[in-house]
Amino acid sequence: MTMFFLLAQMLKLDSKSKYETMKIFTLKLGVTNCYLLQEKGTVLIDAGESRKCGKFLAELKKLGVAPEEISLIVVTHTHWDHIGCAKRIQALTKAKVAVHANEKRILENGELSMPPGATRWGKFLSPIFAKWSEKFNIEPVGADIIIENALSLEEYGIDAEAIFTPGHSSGSVSVLLPTGEAFVGDAAMNMFPLTFRPGPPIFAEDLNGLKKSWQTLINKGAKKIFPAHGKPFDIELIKRQLFG
Numbered sequence: 001m002t003m004f005f006l007l008a009q010m011l012k013l014d015s016k017s018k019y020e021t022m023k024i025f026t027l028k029l030g031v032t033n034c035y036l037l038q039e040k041g042t043v044l045i046d047a048g049e050s051r052k053c054g055k056f057l058a059e060l061k062k063l064g065v066a067p068e069e070i071s072l073i074v075v076t077h078t079h080w081d082h083i084g085c086a087k088r089i090q091a092l093t094k095a096k097v098a099v100h101a102n103e104k105r106i107l108e109n110g111e112l113s114m115p116p117g118a119t120r121w122g123k124f125l126s127p128i129f130a131k132w133s134e135k136f137n138i139e140p141v142g143a144d145i146i147i148e149n150a151l152s153l154e155e156y157g158i159d160a161e162a163i164f165t166p167g168h169s170s171g172s173v174s175v176l177l178p179t180g181e182a183f184v185g186d187a188a189m190n191m192f193p194l195t196f197r198p199g200p201p202i203f204a205e206d207l208n209g210l211k212k213s214w215q216t217l218i219n220k221g222a223k224k225i226f227p228a229h230g231k232p233f234d235i236e237l238i239k240r241q242l243f244g
């Protein structure tokens with residue numbers, strides 16, 4: 001009887017720890033980390049910059065993932081370095097594209113947008129980046145799924161939620177796993193010469209909104225931050241800089 005009980009407990013534990021089967025891959029398209037989450041299904045977060053689309057299939061092959069395995073592309077926001085290959089990746093994978101309602105128009109028109117600086121350095125860089133990005137051609141892509149407050153990724157085989165986290169842009173979203181990994185797009189940055197240390201972004205449309213979004217992520221259990229630019233880092237660094 002005890003054996004059965006132990007076995008049942010073990011199985012129960014096993015089914016709870018979904019993370020053991022969750023794989024997190026980083027697929028770099030230019031300056032942008034696109035994250036590939038693979039559990040029962042496969043979901044791509046962000047779609048890189050347009051001059052690097054040619055790398056997508058080769059990078060995917062290196063990870064041992066077939067294009068048709070990807071059933072959903074979550075666009076964290078619609079800046080040029082996050083949607084540059086959305087159309088081409090959508091065509092290769094036949095995945096659905098999810099975007100927040102506030103940025104549907106930008107995605108579907110292939111518009112170029114650049115947020116204002118949130119720091120002195122950001123204010124200096126913003127017009128330079130805006131000028132630089134003009135040469136990139138963004139192919140418009142239709143939005144299949146419109147995110148409002150949140151979207152569960154369960155239907156796509158991933159135990160995670162895309163959450164509305166505006167601030168960097170008006171329609172920014174983050175993907176949060178129940179184990180605390182947060183894929184936040186540009187709600188955080190950790191890449192020179194954008195930032196000199198991991199922390200909040202140097203560009204933002206609404207700093208108060210950004211702070212509120214971070215509070216939401218913290219309240220929901222975010223622990224490890226995966227920015228679109230640079231390496232992952234601990235949430236404590238955000239807490240110290242925004243709420244310290």
Ligand SMILES: [Zn+2]
Nearest residue numbers: 077079168186
């Ligand atoms: Zn951005």
Ligand SMILES: [Zn+2]
Nearest residue numbers: 079081186228
């Ligand atoms: Zn970016």
